Amino acid sequence: MEKTALFNYILGIADNNLILGQGLGELCGHGPNLETDIALTNIALDLFGQTRSYYQYAAKLSAIHKTEDDVAYLRKEREYKNVLLVEQPNTHFGYVIARQYLFDVFNYLFVEKLQHSKDETLSAIAKKAIKEVSYHKRFSGDWVKRLGDGTEESNQKMQEAIDGLWQYTNELFEMTEADEIALKAGIGVNLSELKEAYYKEVSEVLKEATLTIPENPYFQKGGKQGIHTEHMGYILADLQYMQRTYPNMTW
Amino acid sequence: MKKNWPLWEVFVRSKNGLEHRHFGSLHAADAEMALENARDVYTRRNEGVSIWVVESKYITASNPADNGELFEPAKDKVYRHPTFYNLPDEVKHM
Numbered sequence: 001m002e003k004t005a006l007f008n009y010i011l012g013i014a015d016n017n018l019i020l021g022q023g024l025g026e027l028c029g030h031g032p033n034l035e036t037d038i039a040l041t042n043i044a045l046d047l048f049g050q051t052r053s054y055y056q057y058a059a060k061l062s063a064i065h066k067t068e069d070d071v072a073y074l075r076k077e078r079e080y081k082n083v084l085l086v087e088q089p090n091t092h093f094g095y096v097i098a099r100q101y102l103f104d105v106f107n108y109l110f111v112e113k114l115q116h117s118k119d120e121t122l123s124a125i126a127k128k129a130i131k132e133v134s135y136h137k138r139f140s141g142d143w144v145k146r147l148g149d150g151t152e153e154s155n156q157k158m159q160e161a162i163d164g165l166w167q168y169t170n171e172l173f174e175m176t177e178a179d180e181i182a183l184k185a186g187i188g189v190n191l192s193e194l195k196e197a198y199y200k201e202v203s204e205v206l207k208e209a210t211l212t213i214p215e216n217p218y219f220q221k222g223g224k225q226g227i228h229t230e231h232m233g234y235i236l237a238d239l240q241y242m243q244r245t246y247p248n249m250t251w
Numbered sequence: 252m253k254k255n256w257p258l259w260e261v262f263v264r265s266k267n268g269l270e271h272r273h274f275g276s277l278h279a280a281d282a283e284m285a286l287e288n289a290r291d292v293y294t295r296r297n298e299g300v301s302i303w304v305v306e307s308k309y310i311t312a313s314n315p316a317d318n319g320e321l322f323e324p325a326k327d328k329v330y331r332h333p334t335f336y337n338l339p340d341e342v343k344h345m
Contacts, residue, residue, distance in 0.1 A: 035288035042291050
């Protein structure tokens with residue numbers, strides 16, 4: 001597979017982890033209680049760990065970006081390929097959980113398939129990540145059920161979050177040009193094939209959580225092409241500040 | 252939070268063959284959440300192979316005021332401990 005296409009394909013995976021991890025990182029020290037705070041930060045760290053492996057690989061393929069940090073910190077907003085779902089804000093705990101769960105179910109299905117990639121590096125990263133991703137889904141899924149099937153207030157807030165974020169789910173399965181090329185090369189995952197299993201699993205959990213499955217007339221998309229929502233600029237401002245202000249700084 | 256979740260005690264078996272040891276405590280709404288929280292708080296760095304959680308209220312503790320009658324009489328009876336045996340180096344975890 002040609003280098004630029006593979007580079008783009010890797011970013012399509014890794015940017016989701018980076019941006020979602022950054023959103024969770026914002027909650028460090030602000031979780032609803034100590035245990036949940038630690039759990040969310042752990043998930044953020046898992047995601048950063050995975051994304052580092054992807055970026056290290058991407059940096060090897062790129063002529064412009066020399067290190068993983070360049071890839072993570074020195075791109076412009078339009079060059080980030082994450083889906084819109086992961087850049088949605090931490091409006092309240094219900095949103096944090098809904099965003100996490102709606103992503104985790106997809107991510108689990110995706111990483112499961114990526115293990116069989118013909119690209120040895122991607123396959124190795126996926127094999128390492130699958131257990132973490134599986135735990136993320138368990139954690140967020142349990143919380144969806146707890147809040148949905150909890151008190152009247154928690155149910156209403158969880159429903160509000162699911163309703164608000166549902167419009168971003170369909171983009172997860174959109175095949176970009178890089179996805180198509182990677183699929184043909186036996187490296188990539190066929191995202192459209194994951195869709196049925198995804199909505200089936202999510203619907204079952206929502207039902208168990210006594211939540212209503214939203215019926216959206218249309219879905220938002222654009223993140224994969226670099227067209228982001230208004231929240232993305234703020235995330236990148238936080239994320240990139242140090243490298244932009246003190247170029248090449250290290251710990 | 253007006254009402255705190257109940258407190259749970261966490262016991263972790265660090266490897267097979269060893270007993271579960273008390274690691275600490277945490278808050279959780281129920282047993283399942285207590286297990287998940289224990290995983291996140293205590294066993295994320297490869298510390299264990301098994302976790303027990305028990306709600307703290309089910310633990311009956313001795314009263315420090317009773318320490319005299321409970322523990323003092325044993326102090327001058329060294330022969331109650333198997334300290335006069337030489338342990339072979341191969342025996343670990345005694």
